[in-house]
Amino acid sequence: MKSAWGFLLFFFPWLLWAIEPPPQKPAVQWIVNDFPPFLVLSGEGMTVDISQAQGPFANIYQEIERALPGYSHRFVRVSFTRAEKLFSGQGGYCTVLLQKTKEREKFLIFGDELARAFPVGLVVHAKGTPGIADDQKDVDLKELLASGKFRLGVIQSRAYTRQIDDILSLSGHATKIVGDSAMGNLFLMLEKKRVNGVLAYALEKTDYERHNIAVPALKFLKVKNMPDYISVWASCEKSLRGEQILKDLTRAVREKNVKGKIYKYFMQELPPDMKKNYRDLYESPP
The missing domain is CATH 3.40.190.10 (Periplasmic binding protein-like II)
Structure with a gap:
């Protein structure tokens, strides 16, 4: 039997490729949390079906998932406090929902600015x-x-x-x-x-x-005494794995014009008296 198997592999090496499982895709784990009306999650479990989520950032996550087919995508629902602990690990964690702060730069690397909003x-x-x-x-x-x-x-x-x-x-x-x-x-x-x-x-x-x-x-x-606006950025854990994911993520958000889509959402939803100021805000340099 062994000799017959060896004969087949010698003359038909493609058989070995055919029986081996395909290589696993690298994983990216997206940290998400309910943030109505910007991101509304369904269900109550820790793992989220992003296709069932609602809001502009749900749409953005869905587009990013389609734009990065070389990765397997998992969406993980965690609190802000626990998210910071996860980002300190090596699990391939990323998000598009955080502001850039000096404290967060200790464990996150930031990519493109994705949205601007008036402060709280x-x-x-x-x-x-x-x-x-x-x-x-x-x-x-x-x-x-x-x-x-x-x-x-x-x-x-x-x-x-x-x-x-x-x-x-x-x-x-x-x-x-x-x-x-x-x-x-x-x-x-x-x-x-x-x-x-x-x-x-x-x-x-x-x-x-x-x-x-x-x-x-x-x-x-x-x-009083607040900045004109706050920004949210694409970000991933500070690791070699995170750097590679962020590089691919940056390409995807630019191709999909994420910042422009979030701008359109705000212009549709903001009260009329805030829209002109928001337009000026969006067009101002960083």
Whole structure:
């Protein structure tokens, strides 16, 4: 039998190739989390079917997956806090949802800027909020928290801006909620007045109001001394594997014009009074 097998392989070496399994594709593991309305995940498990997700970044992830057929793709739902620990490993982890910070540059390498957005603001009840006048349009967050009478809801490990992060690091008055629906939980706490205000993006507020018709009247206050905008970037773990994935990812996001598609989404969804400023923001140099 052995001699017959050897005879076949000698004259028909392609048989060996035919019975060997095809080589495995290198894997990229995408860190995702619910971020309505930008990314809305289905199901409750840790592994996510990105084809069932909704929102502009779900569409972007789906396009990236198709643009990188040389990789196997796994989408992993984890909290912001746990994500930082995963990025410190060697699992081929990447994302397109994070801001660039000095702390994150310790374990992530960043590629292209993918989107710009207006910074978070303070969302409060339209009337009767402690420390906030009913006709107030903006707020000094540092001064407000220094009073010790304002309970603020934030998401732990979310990078707001360097200015806000510095304020929060010195404040003991922030109620921190962590979880897959963390922003929804914060808005619910605000509704019930368990917190006096929450830090959120303008579209997070409007999306919550759209899906919760009975929510009491809320208003969005600009936080003083903030940058004109924040950016999110393509990023991968700081490893040789991460560098190669990021190189391919950069090619894909440029080919798919990801930044232009996110811009179109914001121009469709932002209130009319914010669209001109956003257009100017998008067109300004980095």
